[in-house]
Amino acid sequence: MQPANRTSESTPASGEKAAAQAQRRQGMLLASPGALYLLIFFVAPLALISVYSFATRTSTGRTSLSGWNVESYRAIGDDVIVGIIGRSAWLATLTTALCLAVGYPFAYYLATRPRHVRAILLVLVMIPFWTNGLVRVFAIRFLLGSNGPASALSENLGFGTFRILFTPTAVTIGMVYSFLTFMVLPLYVSLERMDWSLTEAARDLYASGSKAFWKVTLPLTKSGIVAGSVLVFVPSFGSYVVPDILGGAKTLLIGSYIARQFRDARNYPLGAALSVLLIVAMLVAVALNQRSGSGAEGGDRPRRRRRGRARAEPEPAAVS
């Protein structure tokens, strides 16, 4: 991939510069097909939606690309929409907290098994992580349906049928079910890397078992907690499939509300403004994660020196 400058007559200085120039050209050439594709099919749509958010909705539900205004952004202040955003944020936070509470002890257990057991258990976590998300949400829907197996079982046991589907509880269960593995895997990685002689040192220095956990283990796995939380919070906040399948009219979340603007409601500018807001919120969340993660591992690694002198180590089993 290096440039081949085969003229040995040229003076050194110009040769060095020519080599650098050839490098730049080659890099550009290599990147341009992908970059061009992203420009057309990602950056342009992103720009377009931003433009739309300042457009006007005509009375027929069409979008008029003139008469630019910030009406749509102002409409976000509306009680109904604020309520939807608030509910989405609350559900995403609740989901993240539940995933952490369920996932931390679980990941802790996995990470402290003997090596060969660990490998098998990890596969059992990877399978739901990689399986089709829609099917998994459907499984919950099927299980919890008012005439589904869970309800039938409860009836046979004499507890009567139950109606949980189309409630916020069902949506929360579905979200935790969908995103739990997103929390478990980063937690597992940071716990597996944990140097347990540190907790032994803490015990040696008169810490009780729980003190050692709160003062040593938990802080040292902070990067996994932060990464897992972002991985759960971001998709649950913008989630569309889960509330659509498990939630009722009462659990309208921002993802479904945006979709509605582009379907039945035909209010593109409002949907566009909400999308822009959602994107900005997600970017802020990820940026905050990056900032807090860069202190510990998991953040931006410093760029490796150009000459790789270190021997390539056998890579640990790739997880995420």
Add this chain to the structure above:
Amino acid sequence: MTGAVAAVEIDGVTKRFGEVVAVDNVDLAIDDGEFFALLGPSGCGKTTTLRMIAGLDLPTEGSLRIFGEEVGMAPPDLRPVNTVFQAYALFPHMTVRQNIEFGLRMRRVKDPELSQRVAEATGMVRLSGMEDRRPDQLSGGQQQRVALARALVNQPKVLLLDEPLGALDLKLRQEMQQELKALQRTVGITFVFVTHDQEEALAMSERIGVMSEGRLLQVGTPREIYERPASRFVADFIGRTNLLEATVESAGTVRLANGARIEAETSLPAGSEVSVSLRPERARLHPRGTADAEGSSLEGEVRDITYLGHAVVYEVAVGPMSVEVRVEGETGRPFGSGDDVTISWDHGAAAVVAD
């Protein structure tokens, strides 16, 4: 110079990485068939110099010739040199044989010759029978030998070695030093060897170039470098030494900081501030008043004694200075702390170095 073309000739070469001057205006000629060591502390520019000879880095200024041919800007595949990399850089996805034949295949050497040369090179580094293993199935020493064979099979005119023994443990390193020397005599080509280990450089090479902070400070045989260091840095970096501050009085005498006048050759003008380098093992220790008349001497008091088994190192206070004296195979009564002693050395054993 004998008039024969130098194997490698470096002329006013400078290499800058942005602000960093990695190699600073270096001139150097390495003779054909020579075992040459580039020696210096880590970060002094040895690797960069070697990489410019190989064509892996291009010089910012200056010119570089290999057997008289200007190659400063030529890409690595057009230079008659090969490199043994610091961590070997064996291709992990290829077998030993595939690694060794890589260069020949790139140059489209065809089969009877190809397999013959590969077999020859494999035998030369005593790896016959391991051709089908992969690098991670080999020990460090074996990997090192594959790296050597992979370079030598191409019959380069110059072989460049970047700290090739650095990754080996002490015992293996000493064995490989002997093996490499023997190998160089067998193939007869020029070896340019980079190391930060001064003992290794002294033991292996015919000539040494000492580098510091991008500059080439001194080039000479191991004996010249050790016994006639040209600067305080070289004296200090190669082996242990006492550096005593002094002022030149005349061409044959200098005056030490404690006022003692000693004999030492120097061409520096009177009044120059210099250091006198006295190797601990070149000094002798006597009870006060029993020193030989020959040579130079200093009077002092034993401060500290370190017992090393095969030798004893005495630290002697001479006025405000401290002088280390190393006595090998000690006979007779050892000295004790607080003893009054005289340190003596032969004429010519101490060298005057500029500060």
Add this chain to the structure above:
Amino acid sequence: MSGNVETGLGPRTRRLLAGWAWVVFAFLYVPIAVLVVFSFNASSRVNIWGGFSFQWYGEALNNEVITSAIRVSLIVAAVSTAVSVVLGTAVALALDRYRFKGRRALDGTIYLPIVIPDITMAVMLLVFFAEAFKFIDSFGPRFTLGISTIALSHIAFNISFVCVVVRARLDQFDRTLEEAARDLYATGWQTFRRVTLPLIMPGIAAGGLLALTLSLDDVVISAFVAGPGSTTLPVYVFSSIRRGVTPELNAISTLMLAASIALVLGSLALQRRRASASQQTQVL
């Protein structure tokens, strides 16, 4: 010490942890297992077990709409994976080892499709295609939403995922190996072909598998850019679920599940084979 990691926990805490782990595994697997079991239910009432039967699989696979959706899904997955593997790998290489104009902008943009929610990506692309078609239609040809817009959209997010995975591999790449090849008379292209490419191949394969999985999984974006005549299987399932749960849906879902699991196990087996190969060599 039986190879167990010593964490300094008491025996009671350990038993609690173990119990909890199995509760979580049950939580992860029971809903799926129930779905699979009921897909073989002969009864058409979803809450009553009426004996074992393959009936619903037969009906699903005889349904013209479903088979066409399967075909669309497979074509889209294959095309978007192939294109994004090539483009994503090239971008990863460029970002890893070259400085050029616009590098920083590209480096930032490449992560966006991964970060932003599916629904926003979906509406962005919907609006974009609508505007683009309006523009193109004014020149004569008529385009509509369909299989090609789905594929174009999947490539748009898959490039980023492939790029990130390949780059992680490149990050571990020892570049002295390329220098060694150059030193052994390989030209730039030969170095790439014989050394760089074989060594980053596992990363490219992993990126490709990820792209394949994501394309087969996607429902939100496909739902927005699919045309009336062509939907993917997940989009079909999604819209059917809204109309109600049927035993036929159970059967299709089980098939999708089986495909996902086969993909995971296949890639894990691939990974394991490589790992055990290098472990064996270390023993020798």
